[in-house]
Amino acid sequence: MNTSSLVRADVASASNYYTTIEVAKMLGMAVRSVQLMVDRGDLQAWKTPGGHRRISRESLERWLAGSRSGGRTDAGVAPEGAATGRESPRRLRMGQRPPRLLLIEDSTHFQNLVALLLKQKFPGLEVHVASDGITGLASFGQLQPDLLVVDIMLPGIDGANLITGLRSHALFGQCKLIVLTGLDEAQRAPYAFALDQVPVVHKPRLVNDLPPLIEQLLGNRMSAAVQEHRVETA
Template identity: 35%
Template sequence: MSDIHALSSKPEREYCSTSEAAQMLGVSLGTVQQMVENGLLEAWKTAGGHRRIRIASVEDYLRKRSSGVSAAHPVALRVVVAEDDRIMQRLYMHTFETWGLPLEFRLVESGFDGLLEIGRQQPDLLISDLVMPGLDGFAMISKLRSDPKLAEMDIVVVTGLSPEDIAERGGLPDDVTVYGKPVPFKELKGYIQARLAQFQRRGRVAN
């Protein structure tokens, strides 16, 4: 018997679609996909590439959630993007939405706005341009890194400045990751997926 035939012989209602699982759990399709990748839900793929979720694993997850078991909750990465260019803001927003990852992202237009936003709720990741009106990225990052309460917040810079330009303006802390423009979304996605996996291993619960 072929593997495809064996899969197709599974009882019809033992499995549901990704959209059905999302409706049962009250979460987005992207969150369901992330839960499958993290092993929180059991699933398989049809010959046509469609994901099927084991209903029993969805029901088990719901039971654990209702009983207060926290380790199985999906995580969401909190991201602040500091970028003053409106076209770039829309590009970030559109790209993040197409990834289907559990992200909570906010957009700010200056370093000053970034400090205010981070003061309201500390993100896990700051993605920042350097050249912005008012308080620029250099000053904002210097202020953030002087606060020990923000030591675990990751900072990624995406800039059109050359390494020489950055050095002439005083440089950046060693723990800041720097990418050149255009925005390297492939690298950013890998970075974010790695952070999500790290949070999942630690058992962090999304707020």
């Protein structure tokens, strides 16, 4: 065994690397989705002599954490409503930013519906949209939102594991969570472990139920943002 192989084996045994399956379980993704992330360079990995990927812990943590930023991110999250990068001089002086919401939803119809509804109800709210779970995870670390609204049924990713994984991660911090779903109460039973004490909005009642929940969870910050918007546009 050459020196390079010895070093790799030693590093791998020190738990600095994960298998593809381990990363898939941690992120609530399909193994194939993790493999694609490696192929795209989102995660750094090497292969064992047997052809198995070993993903560096550092690259996974870096991908999760991202870099704090507003506006359009490298992950392709398009902000809606109060776009960032153009906060009012008053906000900049006070070191404030508007409340930030991240929506992870693959349906273009519901993306547009939620964005339109929130723009109408909460003009001071900064809204970002991710159309898939992988982009949403990257964007979460980059945006550090105050509120996450996520569809539990997302293609290529286990929404329930995504939710439980985020809630247990240090990055989640004080972020609030709302689950958006087209599943009725009986259909949601298999996901009960992930939905414990989490507000759920059934898509047929989205227009009626989502705004009051946002107002309740964001509280005074939302009221202040609405007032600030009124002052700026007066």
